[in-house]
Amino acid sequence: MKKIQKITSNYIMKILHELELYYFSPNEISSLFDFPKVKTYEILRHLKHKGLILSLESGKYLLLGFQPERVLSNPLSDTFLLKNSEAFITHISSASL
Secondary structure (H helix, E strand, O other): OOOOOOOOHHHHHHHHHHOOOOEEOHHHHHHHHOOOHHHHHHHHHHHHHOOOEEEEEOOEEEEOOOOHHHHHHOHHHHHHHHHOHHHHHHHHHHHOO
């Protein structure tokens, strides 16, 4: 079994932002950081709890907190946001309170 280095939330967010990976799946995170699936889901739960990502449907996440205008303009997220606009609007509304 590989030794997993301690990787911070900020580092993960930075890499996702640099790669313009604003809409992603657990498989993409697992491959990108070479994490086992269990560790990937732990990290996703942690990022979601910190409000850095948003789960809008099963197995799909949206990166928050870095240049929201780029997240919203990402062509991969457009269809997804249209399908899940109510959840997204609720999240944005609660975050601004």
